Amino acid sequence: xxxxxxxxxxxxxxxxxxxxxxxxxxxxxxxxxxxxxxxxxxxxxxxxxxxxxxxxxxxxxxxxxxxxxxxxxxxxxxxxxxxxxxxxxxxxxxxxxxxxxxxxxxxxxxxxxxxxxxxxxxxxxxxxxxxxxxxxxxxxxxxxxxxxxxxxxxxxxxxxxxxxxxxxxxxxxxxxxxxxxxxxxxxxxxxxxxxxxxxxxxxxxxxxxxxxxxxxxxxxxxxxxxxxxxxxxxxxxxxxxxxxxxxxxxxxxxxxxxxxxxxxxxxxxxxxxxxxxxxxxxxxxxxxxxxxxxxxxxxxxxxxxxxxxxxxxxxxxxxxxxxxxxxx
Amino acid sequence: xxxxxxxxxxxxxxxxxxxxxxxxxxxxxxxxxxxxxxxxxxxxxxxxxxxxxxxxxxxxxxxxxxxxxxxxxxxxxxxxxxxxxxxxxxxxxxxxxxxxxxxxxxxxxxxxxxxxxxxxxxxxxxxxxxxxxxxxxxxxxxxxxxxxxxxxxxxxxxxxxxxxxxxxxxxxxxxxxxxxxxxxxxxxxxxxxxxxxxxxxxxxxxxxxxxxxxxxxxxxxxxxxxxxxxxxxxxxxxxxxxxxxxxxxxxxxxxxxxxxxxxxxxxxxxxxxxxxxxxxxxxxxxxxxxxxxxxxxxxxxxxxxxxxxxxxxxxxxxxxxxxxxxxx
DNA sequence: CTGACCTCCGCTCATTTGAGCAATTGACGC
DNA sequence: GCGTCAATTGCTCAAATGAGCGGAGGTCAG
Numbered sequence: 001x002x003x004x005x006x007x008x009x010x011x012x013x014x015x016x017x018x019x020x021x022x023x024x025x026x027x028x029x030x031x032x033x034x035x036x037x038x039x040x041x042x043x044x045x046x047x048x049x050x051x052x053x054x055x056x057x058x059x060x061x062x063x064x065x066x067x068x069x070x071x072x073x074x075x076x077x078x079x080x081x082x083x084x085x086x087x088x089x090x091x092x093x094x095x096x097x098x099x100x101x102x103x104x105x106x107x108x109x110x111x112x113x114x115x116x117x118x119x120x121x122x123x124x125x126x127x128x129x130x131x132x133x134x135x136x137x138x139x140x141x142x143x144x145x146x147x148x149x150x151x152x153x154x155x156x157x158x159x160x161x162x163x164x165x166x167x168x169x170x171x172x173x174x175x176x177x178x179x180x181x182x183x184x185x186x187x188x189x190x191x192x193x194x195x196x197x198x199x200x201x202x203x204x205x206x207x208x209x210x211x212x213x214x215x216x217x218x219x220x221x222x223x224x225x226x227x228x229x230x231x232x233x234x235x236x237x238x239x240x241x242x243x244x245x246x247x248x249x250x251x252x253x254x255x256x257x258x259x260x261x262x263x264x265x266x267x268x269x270x271x272x273x274x275x276x277x278x279x280x281x282x283x284x285x286x287x288x289x290x291x292x293x294x295x296x297x298x299x300x301x302x303x304x305x306x307x308x309x310x311x312x313x314x315x316x317x318x319x320x321x322x323x324x325x326x327x328x
Numbered sequence: 329x330x331x332x333x334x335x336x337x338x339x340x341x342x343x344x345x346x347x348x349x350x351x352x353x354x355x356x357x358x359x360x361x362x363x364x365x366x367x368x369x370x371x372x373x374x375x376x377x378x379x380x381x382x383x384x385x386x387x388x389x390x391x392x393x394x395x396x397x398x399x400x401x402x403x404x405x406x407x408x409x410x411x412x413x414x415x416x417x418x419x420x421x422x423x424x425x426x427x428x429x430x431x432x433x434x435x436x437x438x439x440x441x442x443x444x445x446x447x448x449x450x451x452x453x454x455x456x457x458x459x460x461x462x463x464x465x466x467x468x469x470x471x472x473x474x475x476x477x478x479x480x481x482x483x484x485x486x487x488x489x490x491x492x493x494x495x496x497x498x499x500x501x502x503x504x505x506x507x508x509x510x511x512x513x514x515x516x517x518x519x520x521x522x523x524x525x526x527x528x529x530x531x532x533x534x535x536x537x538x539x540x541x542x543x544x545x546x547x548x549x550x551x552x553x554x555x556x557x558x559x560x561x562x563x564x565x566x567x568x569x570x571x572x573x574x575x576x577x578x579x580x581x582x583x584x585x586x587x588x589x590x591x592x593x594x595x596x597x598x599x600x601x602x603x604x605x606x607x608x609x610x611x612x613x614x615x616x617x618x619x620x621x622x623x624x625x626x627x628x629x630x631x632x633x634x635x636x637x638x639x640x641x642x643x644x645x646x647x648x649x650x651x652x653x654x655x656x
Numbered sequence: 657c658t659g660a661c662c663t664c665c666g667c668t669c670a671t672t673t674g675a676g677c678a679a680t681t682g683a684c685g686c
Numbered sequence: 687g688c689g690t691c692a693a694t695t696g697c698t699c700a701a702a703t704g705a706g707c708g709g710a711g712g713t714c715a716g
Binding site: 360362 | 701702
Binding site: 032033034044045048 | 671672673674
C-alpha cells in the first residue's frame with residue numbers, strides 16, 4: 001500500500017491546466033477552436049468542451065465594467081447653477097453603487113499617469129474606492145486627509161480607505177496613524193510634529209485631486225449620514241452648539257451652515273485633518289453625495305466654494321435645482 | 329448658446345449601455361447573436377460589432393482563475409516525512425504567486441461557510457491574501473494574530489493584511505490596534521486589558537484556521553526574509569543573543585532553533601501576538617513558505633509540531649526531502 | 657453647394673461552431 | 687474473465703459566425 005510517488009497529475013492538473021490554456025488562447029489571443037485544437041494536438045470538440053467546463057467551473061470569469069448611464073443634461077444644469085467645473089449626474093434609476101462607479105471613473109480619468117490624490121472618509125467615499133478600476137501605478141500617491149476613527153462602520157475609516165485605494169491602484173499610500181480628533185490643541189500640535197504624521201500632512205499642499213463625501217446632519221434624533229457625527233468626535237453639547245450656529249453638514253471635520261460658512265473654526269484646532277484653506281488650493285476637489293436627505297447639505301457645501309466637481313444622482317440633482325426660486 | 333437641457337444621451341449612453349446589455353446576454357445568458365439581435369431589434373452584425381467593441385474597450389473583461397499545477401507526489405512525500413495533515417507543493421516552474429494561489433485555494437476550501445481565520449504578517453501571507461478568491465460571507469471572522477509594525481514593507485503588516493482579507497471575503501475583521509512589540513511586560517499587560525484589544529485576543533481560542541508564513545533568519549548580514557527581523561522589534565544585542573541560542577527562524581514573534589525548540593520565551597512577554605500554546609490548539613495551522621533560503625527554517629518550524637499544513641514549491645520540497653540521511 | 661472623407665450599416669459567402677448521437681474507454685463488482 | 691454503468695471522445699449536419707465589400711449618411715473645408 002505504500003504509494004510512494006504516484007505521478008497522478010497526468011490527468012487532474014494536466015486537464016485543469018489545459019482548460020486555462022485553452023481559455024487564454026481562445027479569449028485573449030482570439031484563436032479559433034480549430035486552431036487551438038491543432039496547436040495542442042487535441043480535437044476541436046475537446047477544445048469546445050474544455051471551454052464549456054472552464055466557464056461553468058469558474059476557471060474563466062467574465063466581468064462587466066460598463067459605465068452607468070449618465071444624465072448629461074442635468075449634469076450641465078448643475079454645473080451652471082452652482083458654478084462647478086463638472087457636474088456628473090447618474091441616470092434616472094441609479095443606485096448608490098452607480099453613483100460610486102461614475103465617481104470612480106471620473107477620478108480614474110483625472111489621475112492620468114501618476115498624481116497625488118487625497119481621500120476622506122465615509123461610506124460614500126468607501127463605495128467609490130471599491131468601484132475604482134484596478135491599476136498598478138506606483139507613481140500615484142494616496143494621501144489620507146483626516147485621522148482615523150475606530151467608531152466608524154467597517155471600511156469607512158479614512159485610514160482603511162486610503163489603504164484600500166493604495167492597494168487597488170498599486171500606489172504609494174501616506175496615512176495618518178492618529179485619531180481624527182484629540183482632546184486639546186496642544187496634543188494636536190504635538191502629534192503634527194511627529195515625523196510620520198508630518199510626512200503625510202506635508203503632502204496636503206501638493207495634491208492634484210481630493211475625493212470627499214458631504215456629511216448631512218439631518219434633523220436631530222435621526223441617524224446622521226455624516227461620518228463626522230458618527231465618528232463620535234463630538235460630545236452632545238458640541239453638537240447642540242453647532243446646531244445653534246446653523247450647521248447643517250460637514251466637509252471632513254469642518255461643519256458649515258446653509259450659506260456655506262464654516263461655523264466652527266475651533267473644531268479644527270482639535271482635529272488632525274486637511275484644513276479648508278489647504279483644500280481650496282487643491283486643483284480638483286471632487287465631492288460625491290446623493291440622497292434627498294443630503295440636498296440641503298450639498299447646497300451648503302457648494303456655496304462654500306471649495307468643491308469643483310459634484311457627482312450625484314438624478315433625484316438629488318433635480319431637488320437641488322428645483323428650489324431655485326425659494327431659499328437663498 | 330444657452331444649451332439648457334439637451335438630451336444628448338440619445339447616442340452615447342444608449343450605445344454604451346447597449347454594449348453592456350449585449351455582452352451580458354451573450355456571455356451570461358448564452359444567447360446566440362441572432363437571438364440577441366431579434367430581442368433588441370438590431371441586426372446581428374451590430375450585435376457582433378458591439379461585442380467586439382465591448383471587449384476592446386474593456387467593458388467586458390475576462391479573468392482566469394485556474395489553479396496552478398501541483399506536484400501531488402512531492403506533496404504526499406512531504407506529508408509523510410514531516411507528519412503533516414497536508415503537503416501542498418506547486419509544480420516545477422511555479423513562482424511565488426503560484427504558491428500563494430495554491431495556499432489561497434486551500435484556505436478557501438477550509439473555510440466552508442463561516443469560520444474563524446487567524447492571520448499573521450509577512451510578504452508571503454500578503455500574497456496569499458491578494459490571491460484569495462473574493463466572497464461575501466459575513467459569517468467569517470478574520471482575526472489579526474500579531475500587533476502591527478510600521479516598519480514592515482507596504483501591505484505586509486498584520487493589521488493591513490487582516491483588513492484586506494476581511495474586505496476580500498466580506499468578513500468581519502478583528503484587529504489589534506497596537507504594536508507587535510512593546511517595551512515592557514507591564515505595558516503589554518496593560519494593552520491586553522484594553523477592551524478593544526482583548527476582544528481580538530479572546531478569539532485566539534476559537535480559531536478554525538491560522539495562516540502563517542515562516543521567517544528565516546539566514547546568515548548574518550544578509551537581508552532576512554523574516555518579518556520578525558524586519559519589523560525592527562529586536563535590537564542588535566537581542567538578535568545576537570538569539571543567534572547564540574541557535575535561532576534560525578520564527579513563527580510570528582516566536583524564534584525557534586533547528587530542532588523546533590522555541591528559544592526565547594521571554595520575547596513573548598513583550599509582544600502582543602498569539603502564543604505558541606494557543607497556536608497549537610488551532611485545528612488547522614497552515615504555513616506558506618518557499619525558497620531555498622528558507623529550507624532550514626521550514627524544517628525547524630515543522631519539527632516544532634505546530635504546523636498541520638505546509639504549502640511550498642517543488643524545489644523547496646525537494647531540498648527539504650533531500651537531506652533525509654544527513655543532519656537530524 | 658460640392659466633393660473628399662469618414663464612420664456606421666447591412667449583405668454574401670466561406671468558415672467556424674454547437675447539438676445530439678454512437679463508439680470507446682475505464683472502473684468496479686461479481 | 688466478464689457484464690454494467692458512467693464518463694469521455696469523435697462524428698455529422700444544420701445553424702451560427704466572421705471577413706470583407708459596397709452603400710448610406712454625416713461632417714468639414716473650400
